Amino acid sequence: GKGRKLWMPLEGSPSSSAYRKYDTHSGPSPSGMTVIPLEVQTPNNATANESNYSLILLHGYANGSLYFYRNLMGLSHHFGSIYALDMLGWGLSSRPKFDLLTADDDTIKNNDRININDDDDKVSIETKQKVTSAESFFVESLESWRQHHNLPKMTLAGHSMGGYLSVAYAERYPQHVERLILISPVGVPERQEEDDSKISTLPFYFRYMIKMSRYLFNRGTTPGSFLRSLPFSRSKKMVDGYILNRLPAITCPEERKHLSEYLYQNSMLPGSGECCLNEILTAGAFAKIPLVNRIPDIKTDNGEGMEVHMVYGQRDWMDFRGGLEVQRLSYKKRVEWERLKQERKQQSDTTANTNSSSPPPRIFVHGVQDASHLLMLDNSQGFNAALIIASGGEAKMPPNMPLPVEFVCDEFAQSASYESRSMRDVIGEEGAAEFFRGPRWNRGRKQEGQEADTGSLEEKKVEEQLA
Numbered sequence: 001g002k003g004r005k006l007w008m009p010l011e012g013s014p015s016s017s018a019y020r021k022y023d024t025h026s027g028p029s030p031s032g033m034t035v036i037p038l039e040v041q042t043p044n045n046a047t048a049n050e051s052n053y054s055l056i057l058l059h060g061y062a063n064g065s066l067y068f069y070r071n072l073m074g075l076s077h078h079f080g081s082i083y084a085l086d087m088l089g090w091g092l093s094s095r096p097k098f099d100l101l102t103a104d105d106d107t108i109k110n111n112d113r114i115n116i117n118d119d120d121d122k123v124s125i126e127t128k129q130k131v132t133s134a135e136s137f138f139v140e141s142l143e144s145w146r147q148h149h150n151l152p153k154m155t156l157a158g159h160s161m162g163g164y165l166s167v168a169y170a171e172r173y174p175q176h177v178e179r180l181i182l183i184s185p186v187g188v189p190e191r192q193e194e195d196d197s198k199i200s201t202l203p204f205y206f207r208y209m210i211k212m213s214r215y216l217f218n219r220g221t222t223p224g225s226f227l228r229s230l231p232f233s234r235s236k237k238m239v240d241g242y243i244l245n246r247l248p249a250i251t252c253p254e255e256r257k258h259l260s261e262y263l264y265q266n267s268m269l270p271g272s273g274e275c276c277l278n279e280i281l282t283a284g285a286f287a288k289i290p291l292v293n294r295i296p297d298i299k300t301d302n303g304e305g306m307e308v309h310m311v312y313g314q315r316d317w318m319d320f321r322g323g324l325e326v327q328r329l330s331y332k333k334r335v336e337w338e339r340l341k342q343e344r345k346q347q348s349d350t351t352a353n354t355n356s357s358s359p360p361p362r363i364f365v366h367g368v369q370d371a372s373h374l375l376m377l378d379n380s381q382g383f384n385a386a387l388i389i390a391s392g393g394e395a396k397m398p399p400n401m402p403l404p405v406e407f408v409c410d411e412f413a414q415s416a417s418y419e420s421r422s423m424r425d426v427i428g429e430e431g432a433a434e435f436f437r438g439p440r441w442n443r444g445r446k447q448e449g450q451e452a453d454t455g456s457l458e459e460k461k462v463e464e465q466l467a
Helices: 125-149 160-172 194-198 204-218 223-228 232-246 254-268 275-279 319-347 381-388 429-435 444-447 457-466
Strands: 005-009 018-022 035-040 054-058 081-085 154-159 177-183 307-313 360-366 405-408
Touching: 054 160, 081 125, 125 275, 154 160, 160 177, 160 275, 177 381, 194 254, 194 429, 204 405, 223 232, 223 254, 223 275, 232 254, 307 319, 307 457, 319 360, 319 405, 319 429, 360 381, 405 429
Parallel strands: 054 081, 054 154, 154 177, 177 307, 307 360
Antiparallel strands: 005 018, 018 035, 035 081, 360 405
């Protein structure tokens, strides 16, 4: 059929300046399956500081499009159209069996659309094929959805696993991505030996729990399948406890109740997209093919390089240093690209190094105050501000909107080529270490007794930004 479309004013909008549309016929994937969007549009007669491109929001692992319910109203004033998608295999989208694509699929053989270095000896061919197959499950369904909605270009923003998959999409279809916003993306840094050595220092109970979790992970047990194996009372209690402990910013009992019910029902539906977990990641949430080496190689046709914004919460458990390392690598590649460009100009050789026509991406790193991994719920206004700034809309933001902090790696900060996307001073790596207070990286520093210099310029900059 033609599908249903439900329109309703967004809550908190006295002028009804934005509307929410739920479209149950959003376009099938190549295999006839459906990806469901939650669409927000600003009517033609409303005044909005609109971006020229639609904003596409991809949720994180085991979540759904409604995880952005606190953000859609505020963002609707800056984007003409917003689509929060239930990715294939999650939410209300189709939930096919996850092994639809195999290593023999044409998508995997067509290597010019897949930006994974074939010369990387660290990753076996078999692993590359499995990872590419898992990514294709989501990437190709998203591309089919984009074609159905006739969106030539879009601002693609993904949270956590959605951020990882946004990169995979941008690698294959850069011509349809105007800019990329990675919100606490999973799978950025490479695994370091120190990450495993720290575990051995933990108490026995924690070491046992980590060992058990890794065992279940490696045998393909997902959080959803584990919950579905439990009695209702126990599984529901676990989800309720998760919402209570992970989201202290949600103080309204009724709101907490509905969010818990939403997450629980998502988990109780047949498993599909959730099965990507151990195909893409290793135990410990490290990617089998880390994004730190993939993002700097994203190509684009605009002659300037794609803008990539990486947004982290102040108490995020995703390592912000991965974002700074991506920025560092991209900066070095851009320096080399500029050098080769000047050489060709002097030699007047237009045929040399044709790949240099696509410069490496421009990377920006932002930090949202008073937020952990679930930035959109912990600090909805700060989250919205980060997305608006990433889309070039800071000049049109309300004056009382809390602004994120922008960070830059030391090498880039010392160059004359860095162009901030914030109207305030940017902070270097020392200031970033002071700002972020996640459990994975600053704990060791404190244990070693390394105290920050309270009189340093970087710390003063952070304090000024937070004021």
